[in-house]
Amino acid sequence: MKYFGQSAFFISSIEYEDNWHIFARMTAAVLAGFIFALLMPIMRRVSLGRFAILNSLLPLSLFVWFASFLFSGLEGNLSSHLEWAFGASLSFKLDGLSLIFALLITGIGALVFAYSASYMKGNPYLDRFYAYLSMFMAAMLGVVLSANALTLFIFWELTSISSFFLIGFKNKDEASRKSALVALAVTGFGGLALLAAMLLMGAVTGTYSIEAMLLQPDVFASSPYTTLILVLIFIAAFTKSAQFPFHFWLPGAMKAPTPVSTYLHSATMVKAGIYLLFRFSPVFTDLALWSNTLMTVGCITMVFGAIHSLFRTDLKSILAYTTISALGTLTFLIGIGTREAIIAALVFVVVHALYKAAMFLIAGIIDHHTNTREVTLLGGLRNAMPLVAVAAFVAALSGAGIPITFGFIGKDLVYEATLHQGNMSLWLTIIALVTNILVGVAGFIAAIKPFAGRLPDALNGTKAPGPVLWFAPILLAILSLILGISPGLMDHTLLIPSLDALAINTDGVYLKMWHGINTVFWLSMVTIAGTVLIYLTAKPYKYLSGIPAKLNMLAPQTIALAMVGSFAQIATAWNKAFQSGHLRYYVLISIITILAIAAAVHLPGFHWHFDWSMIRSVAVYEWVLVVILIASVLFTVFTDSRLAAVASMGVIGYAICLIFVIYGAPDLAITQFTIDTLTVILFILVLYKLPKYLKLTRTRSKLRDGAISIVFGTLITAVVLDVLSLDRPVYISSFYADNAYLLAKGKNVVNVILVDFRGIDTFMEIVVLAVSAIGVFGLLKLKVKRHDV
Amino acid sequence: MSLNDYLFFVIMPILAAAVLLVFVRFFIGPTITDRVLSLDLLITTGMAIIAVYSILSDQSNFLDIAMIFALIAFLSSVAFSYYLKQRKKND
Amino acid sequence: MNENFIFVPLIIHLAAATIMLFAWGRIKFQRWFAILSNAAALIVASALFGMVWNQGIVTVQSGGWKPPFGITMVADTLAASLVLLTSIVGLAVSIFAAGTIIPQRVKYGFFPILQILFLGLCGAFLTGDLFSLYVWFEIIIISSFVLLTIGGEKMQLEGAVNYFTLNMLSSLIFLTAIAIIYGITGTLNMADVAMKLPLVEHPHLVEVTAIFFLAGFGTKAAIFPFYFWLPSSYHTPPDAVSAVFGGLLTKMGVYAIIRVFSLLYADNALISEIITIAAGCTILAGGAAALVQNNLRRLFSYLIICHIGFMIAGIGIGSVLAITGVIFYLFHDIIVKTNLFMVAGLTHRMTGTSSIRDLGGIYDKYPMLALLMAVPLFSLVGIPPLSGFWPKIGLISAGFTDHKWIISGLIILGSFFTLIAIAKLWAEVFWKPSKEIYARPNFTFWNKLGVKRKLLYLVPIGFLAALSLFIGLGAGVIEPVAERVALELSDTMIYVNAVFKTKQ
Amino acid sequence: MRTWFLLNIFLTLVWVALSGEFGPGNFFFGFLLGFCVILVLARKDESKKYALIIPKLISFMFFFIYHVIVANLIVAFDVITRHNYMTPGIVKVPLDAKSDIEITLLANFITLTPGTLSLDVSTDKKVLYIHSMYIKSEESFIKSIKNGFERRLLEIMR
């Protein structure tokens, strides 16, 4: 076993300005959600029911706290540090990138917390719901704020787990349970990949501090493990952010209550993967593998998601696939990696969060009030819920990238990024264009269709939602508009700090609504026109909805499930083969293993030499003894009578006893004889209650077993012969022999060893006998039929 | 010829031959009682061997073993006959 | 403190067992006395741990014979902490047993035998002599046989047949190895053997003993391909017994592997390689099988195997970081696995079944208890920052540092299997709506139990859950212990010097 | 009779204590001495019987050993030579012995004698079934048993 200096391995992470107040505040911000979750069961009475909306005070206050940094700036001070274990440390750092995400998490969190109070009203498990939600929020904050790679992983896993609990929230529904499992399987798998990636990065860079890792791009550029690290990070990010081919858990996750879908599966958690890519893009962005993979996967995902969204008629499904598409876009942009692309990605994160959250919340309202999410059944709701309709309209426009919404800015930036990509810009632009059109259409279908047109009879009498419900979408719509009109608000508050955090030149970075008439403008116009045209004319939901079923064969989830299924089959078969219930096979496997390894180790070194004197010195009676011993062993093995076998065991015992006599072990002979007789007697006393030997095994297995046992016996013989050819080590035994009388006052050395030198053994041997006796007693007397009283 | 030589080259071979003969009966049976009987006789012969051996090695302690043989050897015969009766009864 | 203090935990267990034997048949007395004596043992074990922590390795010679002639008892940090954990488990299980073991079983000596099992475990942890280790192992085996069969239900007996056969075989192989060691070195004291083994002329003999030791201990630890007895027997005895078995018995084997292989076969690349391969197969076999189980306790049994694989893998990697991980995992595993089987007992009490298909509805019916039960379950998975997570960092990163990619990958895969298995279990057992529960004669369901009985279930589960939370959240406290163990194990001479009391 | 035996033991102890030598030889000598004392002092029938039993015992032992050796030689001869003229069989021998201990001892002595083997006693303890290698006629065999072992044994026992 080798020694690797551990302290040398963990270079203690970069020393922060350790300020207790900062540490306390940051840690409190992250841990507040956990504590809140823990308190939930206790304060169930207080915080639920009519006061449930007050739960949103927690995210709101956090939001306010984080928002305060928008104006006070982040002068590199907000970091804190506490060693935990194995290189993980509770260290948090707030930079621009974290701030964007933190604001989304707490802001949308506050809205969702409030919205849930009304949406989930009357649910008996609302306390759990809030507990999971706040746990999730805390975990997510932890992910984006962690300055330590392992800590990041810790929180990352916690988001997966809380997502598991939230998806499975309707636990009596089997589909929910299944979706939760699938989601956990996929994201958990990714999580473990992340763990591996982080540990590997730690091994390569010698630190787990993310900041310190990011300072060593040259290490990654030269390390042979970079490819592996990248693959692992990709798996982590793609599973979490639902990239093709890991996307399939996300539509399933829509089984969760709508607030959860809004919060976790569109606005925040799925962006954890994006965050991870952002976070590590500075060191990897120059690597071809990084950009190629991200661009390819991003492209596939965004087109795939966009197309699929048109095949769906369930509101949440449509939104889920557009989310996948949007996530693909983000991945794709990070893959391009130019300054424009990163800016576009950062802005698009916010854009998407705003409009998609609004759409989800609206879908929730519709579902809640009409009891259906089927787009084909919906329509004309604008009169029943006018405010919601307005919000939906704004969200749809933003999604389609129509001017004066924030979405327009986002779309523009995307085109900027694709156009400036370089050698493939034309193709990328076309792909982006198609995607944008399709996503826009899908957004229209999801957000405008339910409110437009004629009110179906079935929906007559739909009630208007209460303010708690409509407040959140309206607020999001307003935000979308505000940012759309004056995007410059983001420049110094979020964008530039984020770019700083990503080590990107910030000179001349500013957002504006109007860029003049240029290529990007035309592209936007084409997008808008295409979107509106298709929505008004094509109505894809009418005839495309049958397609997914046909394509199911090829869908990744089908393949994945088939793989899982066949794995389960293999596992079952494997398990049945090994855990067959045949004790003799267990023994056989053990024996063969020992035999194979031991023989492989021993035989090459076997050095014993035959010598005639070994035979010549054997006395007659010794020959007789040996012959009898071997003969009776064979007799025991091959006799058909149990009783004869037992009797012949007796003979073996007596013969061994005589060997002990001849070679100077009288005590041994006595004990051997006594025990042997007792065993025989015991056997006989039990035997008459048992059936006769049956011919149970076939000759073939007998031959096989025979061969194995003979080889084993030979091995033992060889080992013994080898040992006997060594000199006798006498150190201990001569001490015993010399001191047995002088020190321990005993003439029989064996007895002295037993009762004095090794007294504990002897004592414990008696304990064994005693326990055995108790056991036998219990075995004979106690017969419990069914447990419990 | 000394006593030891005599014991070693005459008595021991006779006893060994006896043991072999008894073992032949043990081997061929044919009934279980034959085997039990030969087991009994084997032990008795063993006692004789031990006695001779104690002279050969000048160790009177070996006689303790013979004592134990004498004391408990017949127990297995008792058990066997008990068994045979019981089995008959149970059939 | 005097070095003879090492004996005190053993004496307490032995005395308690003896006293309870004399109180044969007095059920109430035995129940309370078992709890009391285990509490006392816990106090003593803590004191012993404190002593070792402050003074370094403590050794004592039984009968005052200087080593290597007498039997040496060695309390290094590993042994002391395992004795401490044994006592913790002992206390928890004796409380649990007081509430769950039916009077008939108590009448036939359940508690004394349980106490002797603990005695055997402590003895095996503390002994510094190979043959003595064998004897302690036999005590463990015989008392576990008795615990396994006490009551004589059909399943119990059938499980016991498998358990007996493979464990007995392993004992004999272990004994063979000890004999060969004696044959080539002429000594049995582990420290002495450690010094003499490198001088043996024929290294292949040494390696053969290593293989035999591995097979012997491997069977006890349930590594591939020696684990078959475990899944076929661990789900058969009463829950309290399964809890001790699941928590401590296999870990005994792991301990023995750690002790013997770090001491006697340090720096043997071949052996490390074999151990690593075995570990990989163990993880795969246990993890894959766990995914397709339908019985709660059998599922846990396979998870035990899978996680034994983790520890063995760490031993195979062998760096200090890896061993730190192994030790940490050992601590975590003992607490959590014990708790798991107690949780299984609790679910059985709630629903009257252990079949995953029939289980369900616990989440709805007993939300707070579900939360309590979630702690060991998710600790087991290693959801960070719960206890199962930390050692994996050590193990995997040690694998990476040593470029043992495959085994690190397998550890990750094993974690994934565990995650899925437990998530599935959670969905099935806790989320799934409960089925019709039939009233059974002689079976009292949870909601009909009195407060006292309920407490006897909940106190130990809560106690161990709190501990595993502490191990997880307070990993910073546990890690130095594990690391110190790893450092002590990394240099054979530390142990040898401690035994021979030579100056370093 | 038991009292006399105890007295004998007591006398032995007294002798040993007085002489102060604790070897087995001295015990034996003390026992003999005590026996002689009893023999001399014995007046009543009861005590006479005790006094006479020892010689009878000794004579029985000699009889027995003689029998054993002779029979052994016969059997040895038969073993070595061919055994066509052997006439084995199982004979029912009516018993005079009544108590269990008498029957047990008798059966054992019969078994110890080569050539004969007591197989079983009837449940009502009236007959003993004996296997013998040499049965000339049923009557003579029964007579030899009854006049040989049984008579001498019963003399001692009663």
Added chain:
Amino acid sequence: MNLLLPIVTGVLYAAGIYMLLRRSFVKLIIGFTLLGNGVNLLIFLMGRLAKGKPPLIPDYADVIPGLYADPVPQALILTAIVISFGLQSFAIILIKRVYAIANTDDLDEINTTDDYA
């Protein structure tokens, strides 16, 4: 005997293992007995052979003069024999109980614990 006894040991191991691989529980226990004897013999051999020299200190001496058999393996075997007797007797009773309950000693029929529910 330095050659013969190792062979006998090997034969005992082989026979024991062969018996362990049978289907009958009784044979299994017999296998353990044989294996146990083999192990005892092996331990005994590990102390090397010394004919007729038991490790007994004569009355007239304080130490054993001359050669003597190694006492340590003897002590170990004594412990091991007794321990394995304890275990074996337990196992033998176990056979009885298993047979009483399962009505067979065929190990292939005593395997319900490995069945899948």
Added chain:
Amino acid sequence: MTDIIIIVFATLGSVFIFIAALGIVRMPDLYMRISVTTKAASLGVGLVLIGTAVYFSEIAVTTKVLAIVLFVFLTAPVGAHLIGRAAYYIGVPLWKNSVMDQLKDKYKDDENNELSSED
């Protein structure tokens, strides 16, 4: 002198044992084997043991030897008797040349294995 005594005892004893061994092989039925072996072997062992006692000529050894002889003579017939009885009970046949079998059909087939004394 003692040597010669020992040699005589040992030789006689071993010859008796050998005869017993020969007998167990050669005798035609079990009952005769029992008859032959038990006594011859007991006698043989007794003689050899006495030889041993002569050799050591210590009181302790002599006592031990006497005890052993006593035990042998006590236990051997019991064992022989039990084996013989069991053999007859389970139906081990007599030699074909046996002259009579008065035990035949005397066991009553009931729970107590009653053995009748009637003809």
